[in-house]
Amino acid sequence: MDESSDAVENMPPRRSALYIALRTAAILLAFTLVFTALMASAYYLTAPRVAASAEAEKLRLLAVVLAPTFYDNDLLNDAITLPPTSALDTGENTRLYRARKNGQPVALVFEAIATDGYSGKIGLLLAVSSTGQLLALRVTQHKETPGLGDYIDPKKDRNKVRPWITQFSNIGFDSVPPEQWHVKKDGGHFDQMAGATISARAVTNASGRALAWVNKNHDKLFALPANSLYQE
Amino acid sequence: MSAFNDITKNGFWKQNPLLVQLLGLCPLLAISTSLVNAVSLGLATILVMLLANFAVASLRALIPYEIRIPVFVLIIAALVTVVDLSFNAFLHDLYLVLGIFIPLIVTNCIVLARVEAFAAKNGLAAATLDGVMMGVGFLWVIALIGGLRELIGQGTLFSGIEMIFPALSGIQVLPLDYPGFLIMMLPPGAFFTLGLLIAGRNWSEARANQRRLNQLKQAEHPGDKPAENMPPFTA
Numbered sequence: 001m002d003e004s005s006d007a008v009e010n011m012p013p014r015r016s017a018l019y020i021a022l023r024t025a026a027i028l029l030a031f032t033l034v035f036t037a038l039m040a041s042a043y044y045l046t047a048p049r050v051a052a053s054a055e056a057e058k059l060r061l062l063a064v065v066l067a068p069t070f071y072d073n074d075l076l077n078d079a080i081t082l083p084p085t086s087a088l089d090t091g092e093n094t095r096l097y098r099a100r101k102n103g104q105p106v107a108l109v110f111e112a113i114a115t116d117g118y119s120g121k122i123g124l125l126l127a128v129s130s131t132g133q134l135l136a137l138r139v140t141q142h143k144e145t146p147g148l149g150d151y152i153d154p155k156k157d158r159n160k161v162r163p164w165i166t167q168f169s170n171i172g173f174d175s176v177p178p179e180q181w182h183v184k185k186d187g188g189h190f191d192q193m194a195g196a197t198i199s200a201r202a203v204t205n206a207s208g209r210a211l212a213w214v215n216k217n218h219d220k221l222f223a224l225p226a227n228s229l230y231q232e
Numbered sequence: 233m234s235a236f237n238d239i240t241k242n243g244f245w246k247q248n249p250l251l252v253q254l255l256g257l258c259p260l261l262a263i264s265t266s267l268v269n270a271v272s273l274g275l276a277t278i279l280v281m282l283l284a285n286f287a288v289a290s291l292r293a294l295i296p297y298e299i300r301i302p303v304f305v306l307i308i309a310a311l312v313t314v315v316d317l318s319f320n321a322f323l324h325d326l327y328l329v330l331g332i333f334i335p336l337i338v339t340n341c342i343v344l345a346r347v348e349a350f351a352a353k354n355g356l357a358a359a360t361l362d363g364v365m366m367g368v369g370f371l372w373v374i375a376l377i378g379g380l381r382e383l384i385g386q387g388t389l390f391s392g393i394e395m396i397f398p399a400l401s402g403i404q405v406l407p408l409d410y411p412g413f414l415i416m417m418l419p420p421g422a423f424f425t426l427g428l429l430i431a432g433r434n435w436s437e438a439r440a441n442q443r444r445l446n447q448l449k450q451a452e453h454p455g456d457k458p459a460e461n462m463p464p465f466t467a
Contacts, residue, residue, distance in 0.1 A: 031307075038314060042318065050320045053321070
């Protein structure tokens, strides 16, 4: 009995809840300030290098579909903004790059989306020449089943000599008419892997739609001033 | 020195984060589809755990007990952000491979668990070592699972290594016409593999315990034969 009353007397005076709340919040705020400052300075120090890497990465990706020897203009700055376009299934603004050599239109590089993949959207990057040929096609992002449908990405394709996606290099409607621009399973021209048709069908059909759209609008796309917004 | 020995053993085996504590299952499911992915995430995890344990152990005198959890979360999230940005700026090639995994480390509860259970109560050197060793324990298990899933799932090892070392390329271990085993590549494959590894670890522990028990009995009654009523473990 005595001991416990001693203990109560020796305890520091009880603070009000408000005092405790304010004091704790101040400590938490101090930590937040210090660590936010840490993140902000890391961001500040790395931002120029991150931007430079992102630019280099974009050029590297563009170079995969369009060799730098094809053009002599500043590709990244000779670009226009495309609003969401139903033929490309893009749900947001995308960039369309215009390659020229000696001032003459050479090719267009742009993005398209295949919405009917096996799981989620498949992002595509296409280069189409001014003669209407699909120069190259690459998958930029996808969530197709690993080991099954992911052969649409040449990095995952087990055929390293002639990956599936290279069927779409240097090919146009002059050699494969639009009604043939399907996978073989749908009576078309392009191969698919047995058991994983859905991913291939989605990429094939989306590339056909994108090629038709860009061929129809080619002159208009090249006529716009750089960095302007395209309107259909 | 023996305390440091214990820390090393705990991280590596006795308190292994994946096999015993069963922490960090979210990144395990997502990333252990190939050996290269798994090792990459494991290395990034070691770095973050080292930094987090070091930071918390050095600041622990300043952190009130009642609000330690929000402060820990803040510290870990800030460190992961800094690591993410630094990788992006200074190790860009590696970032292209690891980039998507680094933010995932925030979801790895092993980081918060070690900060809370160890770094908040121990000295700087011990806490830093604990962070590294728990990270190493995470690394070797996720690497083993990644390797097994890749081998059984698609018959290769080290696929994707050309993204880190362009001179190297993956190895086709099983014949090229190996059809693959899809479920190993999907999340259930990670659960199956982890379950088998845990069973294997428990079995070997039980065996070691049984042997120790038998030795004790032998010491007490030197004349007796080893206990007959206990079914002997056979390999």
